[in-house]
Amino acid sequence: MPQLLKALGDPGRNLRGMTVVGTNGKGSTCAFAVSALAAAGMRIGSMPSPHLQHVTERIRINGEPVSSLACHHAFAKVEDTLRSTGLVVNVGGVHAAAAAVHFALSGVDLAVMEASIGGQRTAVNCFDTGVKVITGVGLDHQHLLGSTLGEIARNKAGIVRDGDHVVLGELPGEAAKAVDDVLSQHTELTVWRLHREIHCRPRTARDGHTVLEVATPHAVHQELPCPLRGEHQHRNLALAVAGIDALAERGLIRDISQEALRSGLAATRWPGRLELLAPARFGSWTGSLLLDSADNHQGVTAVAPEILTHSRGAEHTAIVFGALGYKNVATMLEPLPGDWPVVLTRVGHPNEAAPDAMRTALAPRRELHVREETADAVDHAVELVGDGGLVIVLGTHLLVGRVRELFQLPPG
Known part of the structure; x- marks a missing residue:
């Protein structure tokens, strides 16, 4: 990756901003940060990973995907350079390099970089943004990052460099110790931890909505709206605000006004994360559709309370589920009721989990159905729940993207 960037003319050499890593919550944290910074009048480049429907989603300016032509x-510049040099990088490296090329050509004030997997070897580790955010650590991608929380945490903390400002989310004991061990090997760090230097307090506003107070060593921010569903998003918002305060502490930005911060956070949208369509229509069916790309046990545990809340208003609920083959499918749906029917389907990836294999892994659940094609799986789920029922689409982003296309939702 460094050789590729050098051959491209080092398009990321002047990129400053924040880099976000973690097992879950990366995308939402980045979305909050981008929206708030853009509302303050800055031009913000970001590179979410993965995309749901179209590769343009991976290169964004102020939260909006770039044009297909851009x-x-x-990507053509990156691919031409790979051919002419004979260099080989992984897909994540190609995406990161393409984003850096576009940011250099179009000009950005700051970049918000999301790691695809891990930290130490992730492609975005080639960019010295200055602020590093670790949202959390859970058991996922063990075949690449290590089999224990400590090993995974050390890999993610590998994103840190001397002199960085580090923002840490909630970390289980083993992971916290591993991260501290890595940080102790660096010099001139500033470290803010959630529940220590960073505090987030929810309260109910007069209109009945929940607003947050987020306090960091830099500032206290009050009456912050959180438009994304789920209490876990409160933590993601707090980390995004802390990351913005860290940018100000480093002198990379001026303090943004509370008005801009609130309006930017309120405007945050992040498709495929507890995304509710109500009413939703599929053929002659009318009901509710809830989409979430949680694809590990920790992620499903985080969104389960919100899913259960929505299910109380529906007479019948069913899940459409698909996953990649290396995921621990057996435990992924444990946080959700065992008597909900689950329709298992393919997700169109070479490493997908086959529906029959998922049925074996999920055998303790009461009602399992298999439909090979996504459209057939959704069609069967709506038959199971009937009009007014709730269909939950859960699992890999590949499935969520396919279902968004079925319901003719635009990329975003």
């Missing part, structure tokens, strides 16, 4: 030009 995306094509950026």
Whole structure:
């Protein structure tokens, strides 16, 4: 990756901003940060990973995907350079390099970089943004990152460099110790931890909505709206605000006004994360559709309370589920009721979990159905719940993206 960037003219050499890693919550944290910074009048580049429907989602300016033409030009430059040099990088490296190329060409004030997997070897580790956020650590991608929380945490903490400002989310004991061990090997760090230097307090506003107070060593922010569903998003918002305060502490930005912060946070949208369509229509069916790309036990545990809340208003509920083959499918749906019917389907990836294999792994659940094609799986789920019922689409982003296309939802 460093050789590729050098051959491209080092398009990321002047990129400053924040890099976000973690097992879950990366995308939402980045979305909050981008929206708030853009509302303050800055031009913000970001590179979410993965995309749901179209590769243009991976290169964004102020939260909006770039045009297909701009995306094509950026990727073409990277691919031409790979051919001419004979260099080989992974897909994540190609995406990160293309984003850096576009940011250099179009000009950005700051970049918000999301790691795809891990930290130490992730492609975005080639960019010295200055602020590093670790949202959390859980058991996922063990085949790449290690089999224990400590090993995974050390890998993610590998994103840190001397002199960085580090923002840490909630970390279980083993992971916290591993991260502290890595941080102790660096010099001139500033470290803010959730529940220590960073505090987040929810309260109910007069209109009945929940607003947050987020306090960091830099500032106290009050009456912050959180438009994304689920209490776990409160933590993600707090980390995003702390990351913004860290940028100000480093002198990379001026303090943004509370008005801009609130309006930016309120405007945050992040498709495929507890995304509710009500009413939703599929053929002659009318009901509710809830989409979430949680694809590990920790992620499903986080969104389960919100899913259960929505299910109380529906007479019948069913799940459409798909996953990649290396995921621990057996435990993924444990946080959800065992008597909900589950329709298992393919997700169109070479490493997908086969529906029959998932049925074996999920055998303790009461009612399992298999439909090979996504459209057939959704069609069967709506038959199971009937009009007014709730269909939950859960699992890999690949499935969520396919269902968004079925319901003709635009990429975003």
